[in-house]
Amino acid sequence: MTTQPAAVIVLAAGEGTRMKSATPKVLHPLGGRPLVGHALRAAQSTGPGHLVLVLRHQAERVRAALTTDFPEARVALQDEVPGTGRAVQCGLDALPDDLTGTVLVTYGDVPLLSGETLERLTRVHTEGANAMTVLTALLDDPTGYGRVLRDENGVSAIVEQKDATEDQRAVREVNSGVYAFEVTALRTALAGVGRDNAAGEVYLTDVLALIRSAGGRVEALALEDEWEIRGVNDRVQLADLAAEANRRTLRHWMLAGVTIVDPSTTWIDADVTLEPDVTIRPGVQLHGSTRVATGAVVGPDCTLTDVEVGADAVLERTHGSSAVIGAGAQVGPFAYLRPGTRLGADGKIGTFVETKNATIGRGSKVPHLSYVGDATIGEHSNIGAASVFVNYDGVRKAHTTIGDHVRMGSDNMYVAPVTVGDGAYSGAGTVIRKDVPAGALAINVAPQRNMEGWTLSRRPGTPAAEAAQRANEQSSTDRESQS
Ligand code: UD1
Ligand code: CA
Numbered sequence: 001m002t003t004q005p006a007a008v009i010v011l012a013a014g015e016g017t018r019m020k021s022a023t024p025k026v027l028h029p030l031g032g033r034p035l036v037g038h039a040l041r042a043a044q045s046t047g048p049g050h051l052v053l054v055l056r057h058q059a060e061r062v063r064a065a066l067t068t069d070f071p072e073a074r075v076a077l078q079d080e081v082p083g084t085g086r087a088v089q090c091g092l093d094a095l096p097d098d099l100t101g102t103v104l105v106t107y108g109d110v111p112l113l114s115g116e117t118l119e120r121l122t123r124v125h126t127e128g129a130n131a132m133t134v135l136t137a138l139l140d141d142p143t144g145y146g147r148v149l150r151d152e153n154g155v156s157a158i159v160e161q162k163d164a165t166e167d168q169r170a171v172r173e174v175n176s177g178v179y180a181f182e183v184t185a186l187r188t189a190l191a192g193v194g195r196d197n198a199a200g201e202v203y204l205t206d207v208l209a210l211i212r213s214a215g216g217r218v219e220a221l222a223l224e225d226e227w228e229i230r231g232v233n234d235r236v237q238l239a240d241l242a243a244e245a246n247r248r249t250l251r252h253w254m255l256a257g258v259t260i261v262d263p264s265t266t267w268i269d270a271d272v273t274l275e276p277d278v279t280i281r282p283g284v285q286l287h288g289s290t291r292v293a294t295g296a297v298v299g300p301d302c303t304l305t306d307v308e309v310g311a312d313a314v315l316e317r318t319h320g321s322s323a324v325i326g327a328g329a330q331v332g333p334f335a336y337l338r339p340g341t342r343l344g345a346d347g348k349i350g351t352f353v354e355t356k357n358a359t360i361g362r363g364s365k366v367p368h369l370s371y372v373g374d375a376t377i378g379e380h381s382n383i384g385a386a387s388v389f390v391n392y393d394g395v396r397k398a399h400t401t402i403g404d405h406v407r408m409g410s411d412n413m414y415v416a417p418v419t420v421g422d423g424a425y426s427g428a429g430t431v432i433r434k435d436v437p438a439g440a441l442a443i444n445v446a447p448q449r450n451m452e453g454w455t456l457s458r459r460p461g462t463p464a465a466e467a468a469q470r471a472n473e474q475s476s477t478d479r480e481s482q483s
Pocket of ligand 1: 014084086231
């Protein structure tokens with residue numbers, strides 16, 4: 001028996017007023033994906049014949065944010081008639097008239113609902129030959145949710161909190177709002193649902209009575225894991241669900257062989273991948289499509305977005321985005337890797353170093369206090385402390401190329417465009433304005449001049465002058481005692 005639904009309809013037309021945000025609720029991120037991205041991912045994983053997203057508020061913005069990741073999703077626009085039932089009607093209108101089989105209804109603001117649960121719901125629904133199967137959960141505190149009432153024929157009613165009697169309110173089984181339907185039974189029942197309630201909305205839950213009176217069976221699938229059915233209405237719930245999603249992600253990676261020293265200060269997005277024997281030290285955030293290979297140690301205190309970390313690399317106190325770190329390389333502490341940074345195997349980007357659009361070859365090192373922008377550095381070369389790749393003249397960006405086995409001095413300025421050949425050296429404080437041929441030593445410092453007695457004559461009475469005076473006296477005493 002197939003467990004693939006004919007269609008999944010994801011409802012996301014609500015305004016989300018309690019978020020108090022200019023951004024549509026379902027585009028707020030959780031674990032590096034928009035809320036609705038989680039819902040669509042779960043829907044997609046069931047392999048549905050059709051995937052429909054029902055939108056209304058800021059529909060174009062939501063659509064634009066999703067088209068690359070979910071090209072197969074069709075958008076249905078809800079009209080001005082309000083309510084979950086109307087939203088589903090609009091979703092059904094986007095599906096073929098002759099569709100048969102199971103239709104799932106889920107929500108754009110319920111991010112922890114898994115694809116496996118949707119598959120289970122579909123299986124229970126088809127195996128029971130149900131017309132409607134309600135996903136439910138047993139809550140310690142069911143306040144606010146619709147209560148699920150059962151009789152000998154299955155689910156007899158869903159009673160909303162405000163309409164429930166004392167006895168009904170004691171029922172702990174609640175309606176998640178997620179359902180599987182036999183599509184024809186759903187279409188027929190929805191056509192008979194009106195708006196004669198206090199809110200003037202078309203309630204999806206009203207189909208239950210109509211399906212039952214038409215002879216359809218309504219059953220429930222109860223979940224033990226209530227997090228899966230929780231929705232986001234405000235930013236408090238957003239933070240709660242984000243924290244739980246993160247705990248689940250960390251647990252997944254720890255069970256897959258990753259050491260996470262301090263889960264309470266570690267955040268890992270849903271699309272990050274880690275290999276066994278990676279170590280994550282405290283205070284680390286891994287975002288986007290970041291990948292970390294086996295044996296690498298990340299942290300403490302690193303924030304990496306779309307960064308690829310090679311095997312056995314070590315990153316400490318590093319902020320990086322769109323960078324590639326080679327196997328066995330070392331980064332930090334206190335490094336800033338900007339987009340286009342590529343560090344070769346066993347290379348080093350050290351302390352207080354910023355890099356951007358820079359390829360640093362195998363075994364090459366930029367150990368201290370430097371800016372490397374728009375540069376290609378060959379293999380096994382060393383860039384002295386406090387060097388700047390002067391890549392911008394105020395109008396144009398230009399590139400610096402440095403060869404293999406180069407030994408450049410401290411405090412060098414590379415005024416791009418400029419090229420340094422293989423095996424070249426440079427003196428401290430060199431401003432490299434001209435190309436340096438392979439094997440040459442580049443120096444351009446002016447001779448140093450010492451003006452004796454300058455401090456005593458030009459800065460008399462200062463602590464510096466007093467210190468100089470004492471040093472002079474000491475050296476004449478030393479000279480006398482030696483003679
Ligand atoms: C609904 C259920 C309730 C259940 C609860 C679970 C009904 C009548 N009640 O109540 O039994 O316990 O969910 O959370 O269905 N939406 C649209 N278009 C609309 C209205 C809503 O797309 O016109 C979407 C919203 O974006 C939202 C979802 O449907 O994500 C739920 O709608 P809401 O009105 O909040 O339903 P509840 O009152 O929470
Ligand atoms: Ca709600």
